[in-house]
Amino acid sequence: MSADQNPNAGSETAAKPPRRDPFDLPDVSGLTVGILGGTGPQGRGLAFRLAAAGQRVVIGSRKAERAQEVAAGVAAAITTDGRGELTGEDNAACAAASDLVIVAVPWEGHRDLLLSLEEELAGKIVVDCVNPLGFDKQGAYALRPEEGSAAQQAAAVLPRSRVTAAFHHLSAVLLADPDVERIDTDVLVLGDDRAATDTVQALAGRIPGMRGVYAGRLRNAHQVEALVANLISVNRRYRAHAGLRVTDV
Amino acid sequence: MSADQNPNAGSETAAKPPRRDPFDLPDVSGLTVGILGGTGPQGRGLAFRLAAAGQRVVIGSRKAERAQEVAAGVAAAITTDGRGELTGEDNAACAAASDLVIVAVPWEGHRDLLLSLEEELAGKIVVDCVNPLGFDKQGAYALRPEEGSAAQQAAAVLPRSRVTAAFHHLSAVLLADPDVERIDTDVLVLGDDRAATDTVQALAGRIPGMRGVYAGRLRNAHQVEALVANLISVNRRYRAHAGLRVTDV
Numbered sequence: 447m448s449a450d451q452n453p454n455a456g457s458e459t460a461a462k463p464p465r466r467d468p469f470d471l472p473d474v475s476g477l478t479v480g481i482l483g484g485t486g487p488q489g490r491g492l493a494f495r496l497a498a499a500g501q502r503v504v505i506g507s508r509k510a511e512r513a514q515e516v517a518a519g520v521a522a523a524i525t526t527d528g529r530g531e532l533t534g535e536d537n538a539a540c541a542a543a544s545d546l547v548i549v550a551v552p553w554e555g556h557r558d559l560l561l562s563l564e565e566e567l568a569g570k571i572v573v574d575c576v577n578p579l580g581f582d583k584q585g586a587y588a589l590r591p592e593e594g595s596a597a598q599q600a601a602a603v604l605p606r607s608r609v610t611a612a613f614h615h616l617s618a619v620l621l622a623d624p625d626v627e628r629i630d631t632d633v634l635v636l637g638d639d640r641a642a643t644d645t646v647q648a649l650a651g652r653i654p655g656m657r658g659v660y661a662g663r664l665r666n667a668h669q670v671e672a673l674v675a676n677l678i679s680v681n682r683r684y685r686a687h688a689g690l691r692v693t694d695v
Numbered sequence: 696m697s698a699d700q701n702p703n704a705g706s707e708t709a710a711k712p713p714r715r716d717p718f719d720l721p722d723v724s725g726l727t728v729g730i731l732g733g734t735g736p737q738g739r740g741l742a743f744r745l746a747a748a749g750q751r752v753v754i755g756s757r758k759a760e761r762a763q764e765v766a767a768g769v770a771a772a773i774t775t776d777g778r779g780e781l782t783g784e785d786n787a788a789c790a791a792a793s794d795l796v797i798v799a800v801p802w803e804g805h806r807d808l809l810l811s812l813e814e815e816l817a818g819k820i821v822v823d824c825v826n827p828l829g830f831d832k833q834g835a836y837a838l839r840p841e842e843g844s845a846a847q848q849a850a851a852v853l854p855r856s857r858v859t860a861a862f863h864h865l866s867a868v869l870l871a872d873p874d875v876e877r878i879d880t881d882v883l884v885l886g887d888d889r890a891a892t893d894t895v896q897a898l899a900g901r902i903p904g905m906r907g908v909y910a911g912r913l914r915n916a917h918q919v920e921a922l923v924a925n926l927i928s929v930n931r932r933y934r935a936h937a938g939l940r941v942t943d944v
Contacts, residue, residue, distance in 0.1 A: 449864065449926035449929075449937060450867060450868045584912060588915065588917070618699055630943065631942055634925065659929060659933075660928065660929065660933075661928055661929055662834070662928030663833060663834070665833075665836055666835075666836060666921070666924045666928065669917070669918035669919075669922045669925065670925060672917070673919070674698050675915045676883065676919060677698035678698050678699075679909065679912070680910055680911075680941060681699055683717045683909045684717050684909075684943075686943040686944045687698070687699055688944055689942040690939055690940070691939070691942055692929060692937050693879045693880055693937060693939065694879065694936050694937050694938060695933045695935045
């Protein structure tokens, strides 16, 4: 079965509203982006790139002091002009202060943290970038959350939020390296709310080299999360910091 | 969690044998490639590309006559010099005649067909490119085989074969189009047998534009198979024939 064989494509086309240009994305430069778990390598790297691109960023952590410390360190590493404001808060204050919240916490604490922030995250775009993985002597392998994926777990726990999934495949090493000017990768964005996925795609596109590409509904998030196990194998075999590009788009 | 964070990387490095160049791949030009289900769109497309690249190809089908008919049609479409021999056989004769066998059958008949060819496929490299998918009004979604993936099912059914997984993400439309000279995509190759995955990578690399990239063990095949559901969403949104490139490799 190849990707261009879809038994339902014909029947759906007939019922579709007029097609919207998939490259026509909103201006997101005014949004405040919160990053829960923003003191970890992935969160720090995203904070660095987004603030360097001019986005207002709030790093969240269990302790506000720690978040502020990391925010100051990340801000100091940004040498480009037009840096966005970068602050640190505890996770609840981070969620409350932000228009869009990236979830970059370890899988282990994922469910409990989101459950505790249900109120603060209500009505907001939540971007899950968590990859549930296990490790043994043979390397990484995918875990299968009960809900199907980390993103679907987030959606189950946050019924009032607009949950999307994105930013799974980024190298924290490349994100954090100020000598790396462009991140050569596409960001696969998943979700069931078109305005929300458009917004997340636009946000990814703010980072030089990155492009946000819509890649399906939340029910197809598991394989995107799990693919990090494969990229770990790629990185080990080729001594690389692999990313992904979608061709013909 | 990003792909460059591997808690086991340190300890494993110490025990590793000297590293082999991952780009040093064997010469596979002398191998005969069988394609089970070679009369379907994906199989036909692969037969076309591999034979055009000079590979000897045997198309397999339930009926030898049908396979021969398709082989003749595919051969007639090849205009490049140096075309490999292209013949058709029933599936059992196809498996018996080939050094390496690509499994391109529909998921529904996957297990039974392989079970019936256990003898013919013993000792051979088997390349599973089957994507177990379901379809409903919302599009495609991943099915989860009991064994974990189609490739792991193949390995369970074929204990004497060297089972790999590859060629999941190719557009049958692009493969079959003689005006498309290069297929702009990487082929993720999975398997537990290094010599086998090296061989499959080399085979992918015979097709202009393609590159075979090692992407992990068979236990991580599910997400690679399932990712076709996402590419179907990409293709629908962008009216594309999407492929994947691995960056930094």
